[in-house]
Structure formats: structure tokens, C-alpha cells
Amino acid sequence: MPVTIYDVARESGVSMATVSRVVNGNPNVKPSTRKKVLETIERLGYRPNAVARGLASKKTTTVGIVIPDISNAFFAEVVRGIEDIASMYHYNIILSSSDKKVEKELSLINTLLEKQVDGLLFMGAEVTNDHLEIFKTSTVPIVLAATKDPSKMFPSVDIDHFQAAKDAVNAFIQGGHRKIAIITGPLTDPLTGLDRFNGYKAALEEANIPFDEQYVRVGDYHYESGLEAMNDFLSLAEKPTALFAASDEMAVAAIHAIQDNGLQVPQDIEVRGFDNIPISSMVRPLLSTVAQPQYDIGAVAMRFLTKHMNEEPITDQFVILQHQLINRQSTK
């Protein structure tokens, strides 16, 4: 039913090859015939079939994205970065959310590969051997974003979570704090959970502040878990004087818990979050945090992927973007 390249060829009195050339901007076409073809394309309303093109050329100009959850503000911003660069290089993206379920991640990767994406951007909590196995079956490049492959087999772009957390805690230590609490992410998350927690411990250790388990609570990055964790801290005989939360949502929740207990931020307890998502500058007091360049993580990862897809020379397979301590009103 729809008009094909063959119809255009017949109607313009040229061959398919010529039509293909004008459609693809090949310069080897006489201006007059180009014009003629363009006119009948317009007249017939011809729309090239990208699927057929993909089969013939073995390129789909589509990349696959696996992400934990698009409704999470952090990842939404990363995806925005990905999209902008993808669009710039004329790629479309197939987006899929995994909820960090390994089974689903593997299945999504497989589906994306079946769809013949030209490249894959993977975001997840962890890169396991199962991931590696399936990555290896791919004939197209794979780049990890906001995560890392411990085996160093696949390129990645991320920040240094350990150092970022350490910097955050050090800032508290410099400020004279010794009772510093932390709300971590799940310790099963190697980077956003464990690495940040280790950064916390390392900072304490270097300052000769004994590690105290009562100042540690595990959250899930979301608001509710921050509320609960902070209330636990608040019921301690020796309340912490500073709190580092592994996510902004948990930090904001902690501030509310503190305020609800009649204490003040930052006067009584200083609070610092992690990520610098939009909400951190939409609350009072404005949230101090450790900023991750979310948009850039996405943008750089996508640009990185295009380099791999085009087989451009690549200097470093593991790019670490800079984090930044942002001091607003929840710290002194």
C-alpha cells in the first residue's frame, strides 16, 4: 500500500539506485535528475522504510538504553543528556527500564541486541558475570554509564563515588564534627552503596575518628527510608551533629525529620545529600549536596558510544567525571 522506492523510480523515470542516491544525499546525481526525483518524492509522499534500509545496510541508527527507572529524577536527567547527543548524531534511542532486576536487565539487553541496535548504553547497580557473558555476545559496542565494570572489559563513564563521599565527610570533619552519621544506599550496590560507604569510613579513619555503627543506617535512596533512618539517629543518646545521606531525597527527608523533632538545620545538625537533583534547590533550607554531573554522564556516555560505533580512536576507556561539593543552606 505505501509508496516504495520502486514507485518513485518508476514515476520519475530513473532507477531505484538513483532514488536511493538522492534520498541518501549522495552527490553523484545530476542536479536536474535530483530535482525531478525530489519532486516525485514530494508528490507521492514517499517515506523511506528504515527497516528495509537497516536490513540492507546493517545499520539502524538506533541505540539501546537500559536504565533502572526512568521516573527517577537522577536517571531522567542522564537520559536527557543521552538523548540530546543521540539526536545530534541522528540516532534514536530505545529506552527500557529494568528496576535493577538482573533477570530483566539481561532480557532487555537481549531484546535490544535482537533489534539490531548500533550500540548499547547500560546503566545498572552492578555489572555481574552474567552481564559480562551477554555483553560478550554483542557485535556492537557497549558503554556503561553511571556504573562500572570491575573486570575492566567494557568502557564506562562515571564519577568516583568513593572519593566523592570521602570529600563530603571530610568537609564535616574540617568543620569540627566528630559525630557524623550516614544514611547509605543498599550495600549490595557496589558503587552508589558500598563505595560511598567506604569513602565515609576512610574519611573517619584518616581523621582518627572511631567508626561507630550506631551512626550508620541503610536506606534505599528514597524519601521514606531517609525519614526512618533519621528518626533512628534522633533517638540516640548521643545524636549526630552532621549527616551525610547517599541521596538527596533521603537528605531532604532527614531535614524534615530533624525539624519535626524541634531541631534546626544546619544549626543543630548539618546535612549533606548526594546527586544534586532538582529538588535540592527547591526546598528550604536549600540542600547542600555532592553534585554528580548527571546530564554530562549521559551526554559523555553517548558521545563515547558514537566514537566506538564509528571506530574513532579512543584514548581512555574509563572516564571519570568530576563531582563537586555544593554548599547551600543545610551546611554551615
Next chain:
Amino acid sequence: MPVTIYDVARESGVSMATVSRVVNGNPNVKPSTRKKVLETIERLGYRPNAVARGLASKKTTTVGIVIPDISNAFFAEVVRGIEDIASMYHYNIILSSSDKKVEKELSLINTLLEKQVDGLLFMGAEVTNDHLEIFKTSTVPIVLAATKDPSKMFPSVDIDHFQAAKDAVNAFIQGGHRKIAIITGPLTDPLTGLDRFNGYKAALEEANIPFDEQYVRVGDYHYESGLEAMNDFLSLAEKPTALFAASDEMAVAAIHAIQDNGLQVPQDIEVRGFDNIPISSMVRPLLSTVAQPQYDIGAVAMRFLTKHMNEEPITDQFVILQHQLINRQSTK
């Protein structure tokens, strides 16, 4: 290089057709040969080429999504709804952000159609004649989500923005307010801008409250614009006693502006937002708002689209989901 259906056929001593049958779960295959084929698929690591399948079957099991901005919390949640249902029906989604630029919207729709999506979900501020023109060239179903086609040519799922705004303002009127301010969206947005504004005016009119232009400011749904607008209201001789904002972000900003001026919410000024995005329950005071079922808008639209794609019977082409007044702490 990669293994094809032909390789599997040869290795298992059957024809391509048979392999195709087992891959597609066609029951007309003897169990023993099915087993044999499955084994060589496993052994060879065969991965069906969805592009080839798409060309042959004229179905890609992917749908196109055009959205203003994925980093916007409202749309991120809508997309999450879309994705969950898409995934349930084994569709993938190609996501693209338009920033509400009509030119880009049209171009994206065209690209998506070229990619042979089986259906299209469109979200945008407005459906113009240009949109209609290109929609009509589509051979696959198109569903509008969180927007509406005034010409009623294309199915949609949305809420009743006019009524929702009217309800919100009526609640203030019931509460005894007469100086009710509004921060609208751009009036060039027919639904989220104009309709909500008209709902505001209608409520006033029915209550015989004269419309007063000084109580109207136009924002862009984002925090900063809410701050500015509210500061304007606060400098009025007759300050408003209630504020209705066309987005939660602007409402939260307004609360901060009010607080920064030494007034209290809701004691001095009541505030209600619109959308019920996550931030509304992550601020103090908790934000009262008009809830839109974001997730459901996405989910219902996607389900709706599957019905169109499968040519299932459809009773109503224009589904209106219910909004809801949520009263938290920013209203009395």
C-alpha cells in the same frame, strides 16, 4: 558473521521454515524436531534478527513516543506508565523529546514513522493543523496522551483541565476566599495553560467574584517563574489570600516566596498546586494539589494504543481520566 536462521536450519537438518516456526512458537512442529532445533539454537547462540523479521512481517513490535521533555517529573512518570504496559504487551519504545518545538515534533513523528513503529503516542502542548497533516499520513494508529485534538480526529487520553482548575478554585471559594490569585502556564498551551485559566475564571464568575487581572501571572511551570510571580503578588496593596498555581513546582516556589516575606502558609495565604509530582510530598508544608494520574495517563494511553494496533473494538475514542483534589498542609 552472526549466525542466521539459515545456519540453524542447516545444522539441525531442517528447513528455515521449521526453524522459523519453533522460534515463533508455532505449534505445528513435532516435539522431537522442536527439541532438536532448540538445541542447535542454544549451541550456535542464534539470536533472531528483529529487523529482518520486521521487514518480512511488517511488524516491529516497537512504538514511538514523542514527549516534551523526559527530565520533567510529570512526563517521566507518564513514560513510566507507558513503558510498563508496553513491556507487558512485548513492545519496545523509541523515546524522543521535542521540547515542545513544533518543528521538532513534526520531524520526530516523521522519523518514527520511517522506522516503521507499530503505533505512536504523542504528547505535546498543542495539536495543530500541521500535526494533523502528518498524523494523517500515518498508516499506524496514533494516540494522544496528556493532550487533545480539537478536531476530534485522533483518540486521546487526558484529564479535564478546565474542570480540575475550577474545582481547585471552588475549594478556595468555599473556604471563604475572594482574593484568589493564579499563576498560569503559558496561555499558548490550550489545555494546561488556557483551559486551567478558564476554569479559574469560570469559578470566580459563578461565585460572582469580579475577575481581577492583578491576581493573574503567567509562568512556565518551573520553580523560578513561580518565585517571580508570587513576589509580584506579595507587593500588591491587596495581597491575595489564596493562590492556585498551574504546576507543583510553581506552587512550591510560591510557598517559599511567601515564607521569605515573613508570612505563613496556609495561615496567611493558602496554596494549591497542580499535578501531584513527587516533590509535592517532599516539602514542608506538604503541598496541597490537584492530582493528575500521571502513571495512569501513560498506562491507559499505551493500553489504548495496543487496542488500536490489534484492531480491538473501542467504545470511546476520548478517554478522560479523573483528577483529584488532594488536601495536605498548604491549604486549611
Next chain:
DNA sequence: CTGTTAGCGCATTCAC
């Protein structure tokens, strides 16, 4: 500068 010819990898008749 242009046309001819082969596939790309698969689903889908239609026979058997």
C-alpha cells in the same frame, strides 16, 4: 552520472 543485479534475514504462502 546512472542502471543492473544481488542479497540483507526472515515470514509466509503453497505444496507435499
Next chain:
DNA sequence: GTGAATGCGCTAACAG
């Protein structure tokens, strides 16, 4: 229950 043949719409040599 299975195989052979055809074509989906296009790109990519290769000729000329």
C-alpha cells in the same frame, strides 16, 4: 508436520 519458493524495501557493489 515439513520444505521450497518468493518477496518485504532497500543498499551496495559493479558496470557502463
